[in-house]
Amino acid sequence: MKKSFEVMNVKCGGCANRVKEALKEEFGEVEVDVEQKSLTLEIEDAQEEALKKKLKELGYPVVGDENGFFTKAKSFISCAIGKAQS
Known part of the structure; x- marks a missing residue:
């Protein structure tokens, strides 16, 4: 099920890159909206x-x-780290 989560401390594209890369292996593709300080992904409740x-x-x-x-x-x-990865 696709869900969105409001997160704190996301300030820029570097933050977004780090979140995407760090979560990719375990959770798949993650969309990060820096303006809304949120992320969206396919995730099970468990x-x-x-x-x-x-x-x-x-x-x-x-x-x-x-x-x-x-x-x-x-x-x-x-x-x-996220800025260095981009």
Whole structure:
């Protein structure tokens, strides 16, 4: 089923690239909308917790999850990696 998730800390194309690349192997193609700070993908309900965990590890937690200092710091690192990948 195709679902969208609102995420925090997505700031630019580098962030979007990092999310797409990091999730591709486990979750397939992911669409990231930087303006709306959201991502859309085909996902089963049973995979949602794994997705949320992975996003938090990358520094882009789903809205409603904790978004503390270390999570925000991770997003800057992920962003830099995403810019290098493009």
